[in-house]
Amino acid sequence: MHKYLPHTREDIEEMLKITGAKTLDDLFSSIPKNLKMNKPYAIPNQLSDDELTRHMQGLANQNRELIIFRGAGAYDHYTPSVVKSLISRQEFLTSYTPYQPEVAQGTLQYIFEYQSMVCELTGMDVSNASMYDGSTATAEAMFMAYAQTGKSNILVSETVNPRTIDVIKTYAHYRNIKVTIVPMKDGMTDLTSVSKNVEDTMGLIVQSPNYFGVIEDLDGFADIIHQAGGLLIINSEGQALSLIKTPGEYGADIACGDLQSLGLPLSFGGAYLGYLATKMTYVRKMPGRICGVTTDVDGKRAFVLTLQAREQHIRRAKANSNICSNQSLMALAVTIYLSTMGKEGLVKVANESMKGAHYLYHRLLETKKFESVYPQPFFKEFVLKAKFDVAAFEDQCLDQGILGPLLIGDNQLLFAVTEKRTLEEMEQLVELVVSCK
Amino acid sequence: MKYYNKLIFEMSKSGRIGYNLQSKDIPEVSLPKHLQRETKANLPEVSELDVVRHYTNVSQKNFGVENGFYPLGSCTMKYNPKINDELASLSGFANIHPLQPQETLQGLLKIYYELQLMLSEISGLKAYSLNPFAGAHGELAGLMIIKAYHEKNKDFKRNKIIIPDSAHGTNPASASVCGFETIEIKSNPDGTINLEALRSALSDETAGLMLTNPNTAGVFEKDITEISTLVHQAGGLLYYDGANLNALLGKAKPGDMGFDITHINLHKTFSTPHGGGGPGSGPVGVCEKLVDFLPNPIVLKEGQRYVFSEAKNSIGALGLFFGNASVYIRAYVYIMSFGHEHLSDIGPMAVLNANYIKDSLKDVFELPIDGHCLHEFVFDGLKDQSSGVKTLDIAKRLLDYGFHAPTIYFPLIFSQSMMIEPTEVESKETLDEFIHVMRQIVKEAKETPELLKTAPHNTIVRRLDEAKAARHPIVKFKDIV
Numbered sequence: 001m002h003k004y005l006p007h008t009r010e011d012i013e014e015m016l017k018i019t020g021a022k023t024l025d026d027l028f029s030s031i032p033k034n035l036k037m038n039k040p041y042a043i044p045n046q047l048s049d050d051e052l053t054r055h056m057q058g059l060a061n062q063n064r065e066l067i068i069f070r071g072a073g074a075y076d077h078y079t080p081s082v083v084k085s086l087i088s089r090q091e092f093l094t095s096y097t098p099y100q101p102e103v104a105q106g107t108l109q110y111i112f113e114y115q116s117m118v119c120e121l122t123g124m125d126v127s128n129a130s131m132y133d134g135s136t137a138t139a140e141a142m143f144m145a146y147a148q149t150g151k152s153n154i155l156v157s158e159t160v161n162p163r164t165i166d167v168i169k170t171y172a173h174y175r176n177i178k179v180t181i182v183p184m185k186d187g188m189t190d191l192t193s194v195s196k197n198v199e200d201t202m203g204l205i206v207q208s209p210n211y212f213g214v215i216e217d218l219d220g221f222a223d224i225i226h227q228a229g230g231l232l233i234i235n236s237e238g239q240a241l242s243l244i245k246t247p248g249e250y251g252a253d254i255a256c257g258d259l260q261s262l263g264l265p266l267s268f269g270g271a272y273l274g275y276l277a278t279k280m281t282y283v284r285k286m287p288g289r290i291c292g293v294t295t296d297v298d299g300k301r302a303f304v305l306t307l308q309a310r311e312q313h314i315r316r317a318k319a320n321s322n323i324c325s326n327q328s329l330m331a332l333a334v335t336i337y338l339s340t341m342g343k344e345g346l347v348k349v350a351n352e353s354m355k356g357a358h359y360l361y362h363r364l365l366e367t368k369k370f371e372s373v374y375p376q377p378f379f380k381e382f383v384l385k386a387k388f389d390v391a392a393f394e395d396q397c398l399d400q401g402i403l404g405p406l407l408i409g410d411n412q413l414l415f416a417v418t419e420k421r422t423l424e425e426m427e428q429l430v431e432l433v434v435s436c437k
Numbered sequence: 438m439k440y441y442n443k444l445i446f447e448m449s450k451s452g453r454i455g456y457n458l459q460s461k462d463i464p465e466v467s468l469p470k471h472l473q474r475e476t477k478a479n480l481p482e483v484s485e486l487d488v489v490r491h492y493t494n495v496s497q498k499n500f501g502v503e504n505g506f507y508p509l510g511s512c513t514m515k516y517n518p519k520i521n522d523e524l525a526s527l528s529g530f531a532n533i534h535p536l537q538p539q540e541t542l543q544g545l546l547k548i549y550y551e552l553q554l555m556l557s558e559i560s561g562l563k564a565y566s567l568n569p570f571a572g573a574h575g576e577l578a579g580l581m582i583i584k585a586y587h588e589k590n591k592d593f594k595r596n597k598i599i600i601p602d603s604a605h606g607t608n609p610a611s612a613s614v615c616g617f618e619t620i621e622i623k624s625n626p627d628g629t630i631n632l633e634a635l636r637s638a639l640s641d642e643t644a645g646l647m648l649t650n651p652n653t654a655g656v657f658e659k660d661i662t663e664i665s666t667l668v669h670q671a672g673g674l675l676y677y678d679g680a681n682l683n684a685l686l687g688k689a690k691p692g693d694m695g696f697d698i699t700h701i702n703l704h705k706t707f708s709t710p711h712g713g714g715g716p717g718s719g720p721v722g723v724c725e726k727l728v729d730f731l732p733n734p735i736v737l738k739e740g741q742r743y744v745f746s747e748a749k750n751s752i753g754a755l756g757l758f759f760g761n762a763s764v765y766i767r768a769y770v771y772i773m774s775f776g777h778e779h780l781s782d783i784g785p786m787a788v789l790n791a792n793y794i795k796d797s798l799k800d801v802f803e804l805p806i807d808g809h810c811l812h813e814f815v816f817d818g819l820k821d822q823s824s825g826v827k828t829l830d831i832a833k834r835l836l837d838y839g840f841h842a843p844t845i846y847f848p849l850i851f852s853q854s855m856m857i858e859p860t861e862v863e864s865k866e867t868l869d870e871f872i873h874v875m876r877q878i879v880k881e882a883k884e885t886p887e888l889l890k891t892a893p894h895n896t897i898v899r900r901l902d903e904a905k906a907a908r909h910p911i912v913k914f915k916d917i918v
Binding site for chain 1: 440442444445446449453454455456458460461462463464465466467468469471472473474475477478479480481482483485488489491492493495496497498499500501502503504507509512514515516517518520522524526527528529530531532533534535536537538541542543544545547548555558559570571572573574576577580581584605606607609610611612613614615616619621656657659661662687688689690693694704710711712713714715716717732752753754755756757758759760761762763764766770772773774775776777778779780781782783785786788789790792793795796797808809811832833836841842844847861862863864865891893896897898899900901902903905906907910911912913914915916917
């Protein structure tokens, strides 16, 4: 019949007898006749495994693998072989949400390790088991602030990734939350504007390093927001957290963001994962699964989903979030990546990205083809304003197999450099720029 | 196997490393002090072999589909073909940046486009957007579409979503998150919609009705045509929760039943790995009049080129990029490996397997809904309950016998629910073994009920103290040390 359908004709006959049905179609007697399909699906022919492999290889070849100088939320970092190898183990890959903890200690344990690592990175008290991506994690952080404060206005800094802002706006609109964008000053969130608008809001969402690569100095933000009764939500991508002052150190109430930069392939934008971490005070407003430690009847240490009274399957219409499935396997990948890089390696790889970005930044300025846009310290992304016609620049880069910077308007280009970019590749880009008119 | 109880943090030794990274010969850079974190994140310091052994040992504390039968109702735990994983990780898919120019992405965009079309054909809806990351995310997208549609018609009072009490918890939660009020209506004894209850719930404030069909008890809504007429006459829209679509493959299409919006769980019906709780994927599909509201972006074909396009009245963006691309590739390969020749066999085989188990065991388990079921069915505990053995005990005892337990205590319409979904991939031999063990458990319930009430006995840990975990939350390594 088919390799994924094991029954022989005899099996089907014997089984039908037990059910009392004469034919397979009899089993569907509850479906009214006029609703039954009367012709086969108009989908392609079955392909053999060999044909499928060739077909997919052909499709893969129609996508270009490039030397990447673009980030804006997705970063071309190196993934150690152990990550892919270990997350492919079927015990991790093919199981589901750990509803039966006695046979899901593997999943529960790595979730616990993942939560521990997220708390280390962010300086927060408690993390959930993962979110879909950085943008939806941020929208969920907004829902937490909404539930906590009861206020229906939120401030979002203009320096947040515009794609994240779009998602925040989508989520906000349908829940009748009003989003106010706080203007920036010199590429950073303007604290004066925050102070002016903070009254009667649920708080502020700010990103660091922000969309322009700038590391925001968030000293003093928490005080001003807390005095007005709101929550401070800081969005950071994972790798940056190894170097920059943590959300916890800034007194943030919620930390969120994307962790793709910690061991996940670019994969055309997914599957990635978001993280969400908070103070213990707000744990009951937190969406998603949380894993905790307990003991079994013999006193053995064991892991279990906990504080489930927050979740949709218990609270239903009263739940603060509808999260059910998350990105568990991606959380495992990040956990393995962070174990492999470890305390020192993670800092090293982040430093390598940062120094590469600074090298390229200076080399590009030396060409006199750019001017600097923001004077602030940056991490692995930066913005330069081109003095040449950028319209043709992308294609010129592509001709050389390079994915150049992202045009973000007004001749401004957003560059990203990771530890994977070699000196030769950076010099190749510099040379290309020199030839631009 | 030995009980493995170490955390990766507990293996850490200062100075040990697991990475191999060269430093470029360019100037070092450091951040100004006031922007630096005070101390390094306290991550483990372990060798590469430590990592490999540790996570191999950890994995062995899990039960997966390849270990054995996993009849978790409504989760459609079918085999995840190896070829899907292999082809999804080709470097021409894995190393592609989401913000590359479209002419460098034609292979991926073609997959998106064709998968959109295939899902349309399979479900009978006009168009799909693949973006939602999971089933619940697809529900949210669908509800946003409902809201956007009524807002577009300036029909602002439609703020109520009707949901039967047999629905998954995500349905009412999604409705609330989308800013709707939920009206829960009581189901018929078989979990189907009670038409009287529906009629009295419908009004000019009705935004829509969310329905899972077949429902969570594995029963097809025989009155679906009338339900559809009633909802539409009241000015509402009809939402199809695709969690149970597997049953209908080859037999019926939600679009033909009058559904306006669907989401499809690719990780259920189309066999993408559940990954211990994700990544899932919940593409959202709509009928013709709602196409302009789909979440952005969708992929269109213009001449021989595939392009991203934005819907005119789109509900907006739902993620940073374009959903879980690596999941779509697997689902696409899965559908192509069946083709029109065999995709239609899935529903009948899944339904046969469910009925076979049900009819082989209904003399000893309480079957609240008689007659043919579709892809799953519910037992309401043991027929003979004199021993005091509960559904929980049966589930735990199954673990001892090397099976995963069914979904238990759901749907909420029965007190001892045990929801069994075998899927089409299981052979008669596997089902017979399961039936045999279930009968053995019935026997044990009578003869040695304590054995069940204290099960499991053969797993690496036994029953857990869940109350303790909630009373004193220990949610990170730092809380232990």
